[in-house]
Every structure is written in C-alpha cells, then in structure tokens.
Amino acid sequence: MSGSSADPTSGAGDDPAKRQAVIERLDRVEDPELARSIVELDYIDAIEIDGGRVEVRFTLPTAWCSPAFAWMMATDARDEVEGLDWADEARIELCDHMHGAEITTGVNARDTFGETFPDADGGVAEVRAAIADKARVSTQRAAVDALLDAAVDPEQVVALDRSDVDVAGDEAHVDLGGLSVVVDADPIADYLDRVETSGHVTGPDDTLFLTPEGDPIPAERLDVVQKRSRLASVNMGGQGAVCDALHRARHGPDGPDGSGASYVDQSGGELSAYDGDVDEFTSTWTLSSDD
Amino acid sequence: MYEMDGEEIFVIDGHVHLWDARQENIIHEGGEQFIQCFYDYHTGFTPEEKQWDIDEYRHYGADKMTEDLFGNAAADMAIFQPTYLDDFYDEGFNTTEQNAELAEEYPERFVLNGSFDPRDGEEGLRYLEHLKEEYDIPGVKLYTAEWRGESKGWRLDSDEAFEFLEKCADLGIENINAHKGPTIRPLNRDAFDVKDIDDAASSFPELNFIVNHVGLPRLDDFCWIAAQEPNVYGGLAVASAMTTNRPRKFGEIMGELLYWLGEDRVLFGSDYALWNPDWLVDQVMNAELTDEQRDEYGVELDVETMKKVMGENVAELYDIDIEEKKRQFRDDDITERFDLGAHYGGDAGAAAD
Numbered sequence: 001m002s003g004s005s006a007d008p009t010s011g012a013g014d015d016p017a018k019r020q021a022v023i024e025r026l027d028r029v030e031d032p033e034l035a036r037s038i039v040e041l042d043y044i045d046a047i048e049i050d051g052g053r054v055e056v057r058f059t060l061p062t063a064w065c066s067p068a069f070a071w072m073m074a075t076d077a078r079d080e081v082e083g084l085d086w087a088d089e090a091r092i093e094l095c096d097h098m099h100g101a102e103i104t105t106g107v108n109a110r111d112t113f114g115e116t117f118p119d120a121d122g123g124v125a126e127v128r129a130a131i132a133d134k135a136r137v138s139t140q141r142a143a144v145d146a147l148l149d150a151a152v153d154p155e156q157v158v159a160l161d162r163s164d165v166d167v168a169g170d171e172a173h174v175d176l177g178g179l180s181v182v183v184d185a186d187p188i189a190d191y192l193d194r195v196e197t198s199g200h201v202t203g204p205d206d207t208l209f210l211t212p213e214g215d216p217i218p219a220e221r222l223d224v225v226q227k228r229s230r231l232a233s234v235n236m237g238g239q240g241a242v243c244d245a246l247h248r249a250r251h252g253p254d255g256p257d258g259s260g261a262s263y264v265d266q267s268g269g270e271l272s273a274y275d276g277d278v279d280e281f282t283s284t285w286t287l288s289s290d291d
Numbered sequence: 292m293y294e295m296d297g298e299e300i301f302v303i304d305g306h307v308h309l310w311d312a313r314q315e316n317i318i319h320e321g322g323e324q325f326i327q328c329f330y331d332y333h334t335g336f337t338p339e340e341k342q343w344d345i346d347e348y349r350h351y352g353a354d355k356m357t358e359d360l361f362g363n364a365a366a367d368m369a370i371f372q373p374t375y376l377d378d379f380y381d382e383g384f385n386t387t388e389q390n391a392e393l394a395e396e397y398p399e400r401f402v403l404n405g406s407f408d409p410r411d412g413e414e415g416l417r418y419l420e421h422l423k424e425e426y427d428i429p430g431v432k433l434y435t436a437e438w439r440g441e442s443k444g445w446r447l448d449s450d451e452a453f454e455f456l457e458k459c460a461d462l463g464i465e466n467i468n469a470h471k472g473p474t475i476r477p478l479n480r481d482a483f484d485v486k487d488i489d490d491a492a493s494s495f496p497e498l499n500f501i502v503n504h505v506g507l508p509r510l511d512d513f514c515w516i517a518a519q520e521p522n523v524y525g526g527l528a529v530a531s532a533m534t535t536n537r538p539r540k541f542g543e544i545m546g547e548l549l550y551w552l553g554e555d556r557v558l559f560g561s562d563y564a565l566w567n568p569d570w571l572v573d574q575v576m577n578a579e580l581t582d583e584q585r586d587e588y589g590v591e592l593d594v595e596t597m598k599k600v601m602g603e604n605v606a607e608l609y610d611i612d613i614e615e616k617k618r619q620f621r622d623d624d625i626t627e628r629f630d631l632g633a634h635y636g637g638d639a640g641a642a643a644d
C-alpha cells in the first residue's frame with residue numbers, strides 16, 4: 001500500500017548475502033504459541049536493507065493474535081537482526097494488527113511492554129515462562145522415547161540427572177552407572193535446549209525428566225507423563241493448523257502479496273494491505289478472535 | 292439423520308447461532324473486526340465451493356438457517372448458543388431473544404440456551420430468572436471475553452460468577468457452555484489457563500460444563516482438567532472444521548479427546564454459521580483415523596462412537612429422547628417443509644424402531 005517498491009534502495013538492490021543473513025537471523029524467531037519459526041510460518045512480508053539499516057515488516061494470522069506474543073516476536077526479530085555485526089539498526093513493523101501501531105512504535109523506541117501497555121495484566125516474562133514450559137513438556141516425549149527404544153528401563157529413565165547425558169555430534173551418550181547407551185542426538189539435544197530455556201534443568205545434578213508440574217516422575221507414572229507430553233505437542237500443532245488457516249484466509253494461499261512468490265524471492269518492499277473493511281479502523285481495542 | 296454402516300445416526304448440532312452483523316447493527320469497530328475475524332475462520336476452513344460472501348455471512352436470517360440445518364437433513368436438531376456482544380452491536384450479535392424467534396417457530400427442533408454476565412450483578416440475576424421463566428432455558432452460553440465498558444472480561448471462578456452458577460443450580464439451568472478461545476487482552480494471564488473451569492466444575496458437581504472449541508489453543512490443559520472432572524465436556528466446534536483441510540490434525544485431536552475424556556463427553560457442534568452442517572456433518576462422519584493414530588490412541592471413530600459424539604451425548608445433557616424425536620419428526624413442520632417424510636420413515640409408515 002505504501003508504494004515502497006518504488007524505493008530504489010530496497011529489494012533487488014540489496015546485497016543478497018546480507019538479505020540471507022537477515023533471513024537466517026529471523027529464522028531463529030519463533031511464534032511462541034507454536035514454537036515454530038516466523039520465517040517457516042511465512043509471517044514476514046518484506047525485508048529492506050539500506051546499508052546498516054534493516055527494516056522488517058511482518059503480519060500475523062489474525063489482527064487479534066495476542067499482543068504479548070506479537071510483542072515477543074517483534075522484539076526478538078529486532079534483537080536477532082541487530083545481532084549481525086553490520087546491522088546498526090533494525091526497524092520492525094507489525095502490520096494489520098489491532099495493536100500494530102503501538103507495538104511498532106514501542107518496539108522501535110525500545111520501550112518496555114509495560115510502558116506500551118500500561119494496563120496489561122502481567123509481564124511478558126511470565127508469558128515467556130509459560131510458553132517455554134509448554135515447549136519443554138512437548139519435547140520431552142521424543143527424548144524419553146529415544147531412551148526407552150534403546151531398552152533403557154523406565155526406572156532408569158526417571159532417575160537420570162543432567163550430568164548423565166552428553167551430546168556429541170550425532171550421538172547422545174547416556175550414562176547408566178557405568179554402562180553407556182548411545183542414542184540419536186536430535187531428540188535429546190532438542191529437549192535439552194528447551195529444558196534449559198525453561199530453567200528446569202540447569203545444574204548437573206538436576207533431574208533430567210520431569211512431570212508437566214516440574215516434579216520428578218515416579219517410574220510407574222512415566223507412561224501417563226509421556227501421554228501428557230504427546231497431548232502438549234498435539235495442542236501446539238492444533239493451534240498451528242488454526243493459525244495457518246487464518247493466515248491463508250487473510251492473505252490467500254500464495255502469501256501476503258498474492259503473487260505466489262515467497263518473500264525470499266521477491267524484489268522486496270512490496271507490502272499488501274489487508275483490504276477488508278477492517279482497514280477503516282485503527283483504534284486500539286481488543287477482543288477474542290472467536291465466538 | 293445420517294446413515295453409517297447401515298445404522299441411523301441422529302445428529303444434534305450442539306452449537307449454532309442466528310447472528311446479525313449487518314453494518315447498521317454495528318456500533319463499535321469491535322463489531323466489524325469481530326465479524327471479519329469470523330469470516331476468516333469461515334473461509335479458512337470451508338471448502339471453496341461452499342464459501343459464502345461476506346454480505347450473506349453478516350446476516351443470513353432465520354429462513355436460510357432453517358434450510359441449511361435441516362433442508363438436506365444434515366442435522367435433526369440444534370442447540371442455540373447466544374453471544375450478546377452488546378458493546379459492539381446495537382441489538383446484540385446473537386442474543387437469546389434473537390435466537391428465540393426461530394427456536395419458538397420450531398420448538399421441537401431447537402433447544403434455546405440463555406446467557407449471563409456476572410458483571411451485571413443483581414440486574415443480571417433478575418435477567419437470568421426472566422430467561423428461565425420466559426424460555427425455560429436448560430443452559431447458558433458464557434462468553435468470558437466479552438467487553439463491558441472498561442472491563443475486558445471475567446472469570447468463571449470469581450465470587451460473582453459463582454453467585455450466578457448458584458442461581459443456575461437453583462433454577463435447574465444445568466448446562467454451562469463456556470467459550471474458551473484465543474487470548475483477548477494485552478497479556479491476559481488467561482492466555483494459558485482453563486483453570487477457572489476446573490474450580491467451577493468441582494464446586495458445582497450438579498452442573499455440566501461444556502468447553503467449546505475443546506479449549507483450543509489449550510487442548511492440553513483442557514484434557515487434563517476434563518480427565519479429572521467428570522462433569523466437564525468438550526464441544527467440537529472449530530476442531531470439527533479441521534476435517535476440511537487438516538483431517539490428520541482432526542484425527543489427532545479426536546484421539547486425544549477420546550483418550551482423556553472418553554466417548555461420552557465429546558459433543559459435535561458446527562458453530563453455524565461459522566461452518567455449515569449442510570456439508571460439515573458429512574465431512575466429520577467420513578473422517579478416519581490413520582492406522583498410526585489407531586495404534587497410538589487405541590480408539591476408533593466407529594458407529595457407536597459417532598452415534599454418541601454426533602447426537603446421543605448432547606441428547607443426554609438436554610434430556611432429549613431420540614426415539615421419541617424420530618417419531619415426532621415423521622410429520623413435524625420441518626419434515627413437511629423439506630419433504631423429509633421418507634427420511635424419517637413417516638409416509639411409508641416403515642419406521643422400524
């Protein structure tokens with residue numbers, strides 16, 4: 001809508017290596033509700049690079065996506081891009097969102113969430129913690145399964161401490177009191193990453209696997225804990241399906257600009273506006289996105 | 292009725308609305324955003340050739356609704372779930388009174404729920420009594436995310452809400468339908484929380500708590516609570532629409548629900564007019580679990596299960612005698628209007644029940 005494609009500094013004029021570096025950085029930013037990359041989810045509308053200045057525009061599946069989640073994605077994107085040594089400044093714009101203007105302004109002014117939304121019920125930190133915890137629970141199952149499949153007993157699985165596991169290359173070595181079992185590193189590494197982020201397993205003596213409530217698991221409860229872990233990942237995937245359908249409903253199956261081209265291939269700068277009646281409304285209100 | 296493996300399945304759509312989102316009824320931009328979002332849900336999960344245009348979607352009226360639900364006998368009965376949204380819509384979005392227009396025309400086909408809002412205090416309690424008296428409502432639909440002036444929502448486990456639940460128990464309003472949906476407020480703590488259902492359900496064991504949308508995006512918390520509270524039920528609206536383009540995901544969700552809640556506490560709902568039972572019922576009835584899902588969950592979407600999910604479980608909650616209804620529907624107004632006599636075995640007198 002802004003006609004920014006006419007801007008000679010954008011798109012095709014960009015250094016492809018820089019563009020790729022930005023994309024790789026953005027790929028580390030997750031939709032917290034889905035634990036999937038915002039690049040993979042196709043939320044990015046445009047990337048513009050002008051020397052050391054990077055502008056990223058993104059749109060979420062609905063205008064009602066939680067402002068806290070939107071805030072996290074926007075600040076994470078800003079911080080990731082600014083982590084590039086040549087990027088002096090990242091500017092992030094959240095498009096077509098009920099709080100797009102405040103979030104864009106707040107994030108770029110380096111304000112806090114609390115400054116931007118003084119009447120919010122809690123802090124971003126709490127939401128991040130809750131999200132991290134969900135990710136921890138949902139990744140535990142594959143890690144535990146890897147061990148059970150390697151014939152480690154449930155009793156042994158629940159007794160493991162952090163220091164009993166060592167990831168090296170493609171392999172994870174699990175020390176069962178002298179006997180070492182080797183399993184595929186991926187599920188273990190993925191779990192360790194999540195459980196460290198959530199703060200549940202940080203020291204060498206911390207119990208490795210936990211209930212959703214964060215307690216050690218009685219061996220006879222391992223099966224039900226595994227099922228709760230399965231449930232947690234089904235939930236995340238279910239929400240992913242909803243977000244994806246809404247994203248397509250808003251933008252069509254071919255992405256935000258309707259061109260069928262991924263933003264990665266675009267010359268950049270093209271920003272399509274949601275052309276529904278919603279555009280008339282720019283005030284700052286919220287509501288549930290469902291009946 | 293639907294026929295599956297030679298057996299009749301009586302379909303009760305547990306979640307329908309008759310709404311009015313015409314521009315002249317909208318008094319706050321929230322009203323426009325709301326219907327636009329609904330429309331995204333509609334197009335996102337409706338087969339392309341079945342999608343409506345936005346004008347029809349804003350206001351379809353009683354006549355079209357009757358035809359969509361019953362015209363091809365997709366549903367046999369339906370349960371109205373009002374959503375007031377008085378701050379957004381002049382006459383309300385989908386109120387008990389609006390729904391009553393149709394429910395009273397075909398009382399044998401519809402169940403009419405009411406609603407309450409604990410923020411209305413004493414006046415709200417009087418209104419609830421009025422709804423019971425006027426319409427004999429067997430349940431309420433609650434929308435905890437509704438705006439009311441400065442307030443952006445309320446919780447089911449608050450003292451005020453408990454007072455209303457108490458009143459429901461006193462009046463014999465047994466079915467508490469609660470919407471649990473996406474986050475609504477900058478950083479609402481409710482974002483990951485269906486706990487208010489937990490406290491309310493254990494405090495009022497005589498009431499049934501039906502959680503619409505099976506708690507999505509909190510299916511995990513919902514299932515865990517429901518596994519422990521026998522009076523908590525899962526309404527399939529939204530999940531059932533995933534059969535359109537996410538059949539595997541639907542299978543997974545059904546697997547989880549049948550595993551944690553069992554086949555007696557899962558209820559079909561189209562959320563009409565978000566989706567239309569006209570095609571959705573058929574789609575859900577044809578849904579299958581993958582072999583992998585069958586192994587994983589140890590459940591089947593067989594005739595017995597589908598009979599319960601598509602009708603019997605709702606019938607149980609609302610004291611609907613399905614066999615009696617089948618007899619009644621041989622020649623009720625709807626059957627006459629849509630020429631369904633043969634379907635219900637009326638004209639031929641061939642019903643063998």
